[in-house]
Amino acid sequence: MKRIHFSIYHFFFFLLLITIGFRLPLLENTAMLFISYLALFVADYRTAFGQLSLSMADYFISLLLIIAIPVFLFLKKDIVFSPKTFSFSHYALAVILYAFVFAPVITNDNIDFQKNISVTRLLPPLSSIHVLHLNNNPVKSGRLNNFLSLKNSVVKNSFDEKIIFFDSLQITQSGVIYFQNELRNSLPLSSIEMLDGKPNISDRFFLLGSDEFGRDIFTRLVYGTRISLLIGFCAVILSLIIGVALGFLAGFSGGVTDVFLSRLTDMFLSFPMIFFIILILAFFGNSFFSVIIVLGFSGWMSLFRIVKGEILSLKNKDYFFTAQQLGLPGTKLLLKEALPVIAIPVIVNTVFQFGNVVLSESALSFLGLGIGNEFPSWGGMINSGQEYLSQAWWMIFFPGAAIILTLVTVNDFGRKLANYFNPRLHE
């Protein structure tokens, strides 16, 4: 009898089930939106192209993956990799990757959504606040209007005119009187959405509290995963290219090039890079791409050293010498003979470098030199929480915990990878 272990795939599946359980209406709407978008596309592709937005595509991708992943897992029965012992970092990695991919369906909120700041600002975690729904305009008929109303219900805006947050409410003959932080307002009954003769009141839940502008911290945290990981991936790939190319050049050609590049590396390594990074970002402007480029250019040194060392030892090996004497060009030597040898140490180093980049990015955002306020980043959230330290610990605690979790996971993953590839440890 085959024993079934609780593996990482089951855990991923479990996360998917939780999401589906909480967000079933949203997923239904997304599916309907997808179908109506396809119908619109067939009928009138120009309008469809005009309506396509990045955030809507994001929802579609999440929906398709939610359907595709379980199907894929069921079809592929013999999953090879299954950690039998509980390993924290595997599960943490699964959670982080899950948040990265399924951000829109996990949160179902706009990152900049804010309304009635006097009521919603600096709410502690697990608090909920009453919401008054106003009357919706009736949906006009027609395929496009139908599609648009569906789109509005799925893809959230950073504003919503149809809801009002309030503290307490009184219903009178003429209308409702609601209080927002000692502020008294009233509305006629006709403008309020009614449910069974009463005003439609629901609760909005802030899982991890809200920040100084009344924005949901959970949403920003989940989307912050995307920023951190994306910058990490891009910067690491950039420094990978630079480090491997320069290391190959230095190790392969030797002589003056080697001395020059090694001196340059020493110079980069012995100086505190953070000042160079800050200087360049402050003088040439900070944006998403400049942060990636600067972090990528500041992290190639360790890769350079590894690649250079490996190439130098490779040059004495017979098979490499033979390939060289047979007249293989430089690029082919790199791809066919050198890359398979240097791949393992480079991969391990890249994982650690990824952790460094995530840390640097959050530090830069903390100093206000990150990717700007357009996207939420963990470091930036901590920076804005610094001011409210005595009132709102949750503004710092959760992003800080996210950074620590990511770094612990990435470092642990790198360590495991190094052990896995180290033949001496398997004896």
Add this chain to the structure above:
Amino acid sequence: MKASQLFLSLIKRLTTSVIVLLLTVSFLFVLVRIAPGDPSQKFLSPSLSPQLIEKVKKTFQLDKQIHEQYVSFLKNALTGDFGVSYSFHRPVNEVIAEALPFTILFSLSAFVLQLIGGLLFAVLAFRYHKKLWDKFLSHGSMLLYAVPSFVSGLFFIYVFSVQLKIFPSSGIRTVGILENNYFPLLFDYAQHLFLPVLVLSLTGLPVYFKYFREHFEESQNKLFIIYLRANGVSERRILLSHIIPNSLNSIIAYAGVDLGILFSGALITEMIFSLPGMGRLAVGAILQRDYPLIIGCTLTVGTLIILTSLLADLIRLKIDKRLVKGLIN
């Protein structure tokens, strides 16, 4: 003969480092000047007449070509004059001389704390090898290694300054404390510096811990340790007079670079606790586009880094005579 050769090779190394430093400074000198923006913009508004703008630029000597500026900078730098800071309106030397003593005190105390702490915890983990303490310390150091200083700094401020109100959260001394009363003044400094030093040393502590711990474990299989143990030398003696001294050699090389980087100012810690150190000075200079101060800070920090790594090498040469041979050849 040997001593003079050693001296020559050290001089050679020092010269290379100085050349690298000079190249870095020159690179920065050009970089800040070709970057978009101009420090004189801060003092000017578009409504001013062009003549006045020219005049202001002239006082900054920014109207000249870059190479002319560079030559005059080199001439002045040789006499020890690095110009006048744009934002402080005082000589750069004076501004740096105010920030440097604090930074040296601050980073030295954090450095000593993390070195001693790392060693002590490593000894503790080694004593209880593969027992609860060891596992706890190893996992704890892994976790600590992943905690950025801005998170731990804010956490300590929240716990100790906001909630418990034991330690002040920022600055270096209480306003209005008596200058001539030494004991309370010292106590006040210590109270202000406790949290920053703790936060700064927590980032380096896991690195030293891991290094010592791994070295202790490796040396378990060394032949001379097995030999000593077979001869009945006590574990305590083996650890204190054989394992630890042997592990010092390569940690000193790392510590030299580490101390140099600490001297450059623990930027984020200084930011959180608003301390008047080199890191904040340098970042302030960068954000204000204070060209002379940027160059001055780079030179100071670079010199300190060169000096500390040189010092580390000298100590290594002193304790390990084998290295002398390697250095000469």
